[in-house]
Amino acid sequence: MNNFKTGLLIAAITALFLAVGFLIGGTTGMIIALVIAIGMNGFAYWNSDKMVLKMYGARRVTENEAPALVRLVAELAVRAELPMPKVFIMDNPQPNAFATGRNPENAAVAVTSGLMKILTQEELAGVIAHELAHIRNRDTLTMTVTATLAGAISMLANFALFFGGNRDSRGGIIGMLAIMILAPLGAMLVQMAISRTREYSADHTGSEICGNPDWLASALQKLDKAARGIENVPAEKNPASASLFIINPLHGQRADNLFSTHPATTNRVRKLKELAQSLMPGKGRSVRKTRERGLPRARQGTTPYTDGPAGSDNSPKGPWG
Template sequence: MFKTFILLASLTALFAVIGYALGGPTGATVALVMAAGMNLFAWWGSDGMVLRMHNAQPVTAAEAPQLYRMTQDLAERAGIPMPALYIIHEDQPNAFATGRSPERGAVAVNTGLLDLMTQEEVAGVVAHELAHIKNRDTLIMAITATLAGAIGFLAQFGMMLGRGRENRPNPIAMILMMILAPLAAMLVQMAISRAREFEADAEGARICGDASWLANGLAKLERGKIGHVNQTAEANPASAHMFIINPLSGLRMDRLFATHPPTEERIARLMAMGGPRRPAPANPASPWSTPAQRNPWG
């Protein structure tokens, strides 16, 4: 959390430096006000915005009884309230979590994931998302994405913050700022996202009780996304870091600036944790105490 605080502070500082370089003290002040506004917006509205962006549909215990019971049981293990549960009708297997606090948490799961995985693997993925909510990663990542996007906006439209016609920055420096500032923000965003994925994997394994469930789920997700382009994610790449694996196709420069660590490394770390860390639930109705089934959410 200390590292994350430093990284977020560096994004805010970068925002102020760009403002000062483009508009002097006035520009720095405007940039800091913008940063504060972006932070407030991310705090209050980012969860609903990203759910609407991906056409997530809320589901109840009556509509998805097994998935709901599974999530409820895992949330109890994690020591957090039951999050709101959403289904995204998308063939690419994936999932993400959002919400500014555990009390406002939400988990969204693609139908492609539910069609592909066993109940144990779904449990591992859901546990990973609950770990993000428990660690408040969802708020951190939303603020980071908002600030990173705002830095790019500020760099591109920095001429509006000019100090006057006779004292504007060197045009070459302006061009360099337009290129390097968004790149620096992207690198900080990547550092935050990649670090939190490893933490969520480890905590998710502890929540579900068996690291192999999540490891096997990650392997299936990586294979399953081949040939399935998530058009909504491609149109909104700023939300890519919220998913459990990168939803982008890699047709542009997505691999160069990946917000997720390599899936192979994540799987290796999980398998190094060993076997089950806690006994299986005693409740015979628990979804993962029954034989593995396909599409366990209905």
């Protein structure tokens, strides 16, 4: 259902782009703007992972440097049937995480130091599984296509601003001004709607990867509460990157509304709880069947996740021992 909704939203932004292009510059202007926008977003597609990791000061870690974290990512990647992604840590007190990369073969998972301090092993597994779900669902590609179309719409609106567009178009000057203002706004709203849809989808797929929706639900509640009181300075300076994170890193955007890049955490947790209930014996797909697929079982009473040097006694082995 989420994939169908995403398809409809992409179709909507495509139709908006074609309509704006025709009204402003005719077929020729539309094609020129599209070519430029594809070039700009093509560069971003091939280099966005490097750009965003550098933006947040992410440091790549190996198993020698962060053995427990890297082993956990590796185990979950196997369960997700994905190549092993690169693992990064951001020195940032706000608990958060994101995945990036143009495809599963060139993917990276980044977590903040703040996230590592407050989550249990099971909760961290839920977060990592969510990010691997984004990689498996190829959400980076989806958002790149959307960004290409939204960028083209904004560019067409700028053409109308600087060159006057097609003054003979229906609606005259008032219609042209409406296009200049409303078209980019409409494109932004569709982008945000797609982002929220992909978050719900990644929550569901991530729960299947780690095997227990409650792990991710518990993590989301902790992250949302903690992120409210801790400013993410790089994110505030680059709000366009907010949709990358598992929890909205920006202050003042906590509702599931038109201008939110993320669904409300309460809504996400509710859906995860419903999924957990459906996995109980006798309700839909049973826990037994889930275990038969080799997915893990939750352990209770674990302590916050920490990492230590390879081979040390305090180095956790992951949620599954």
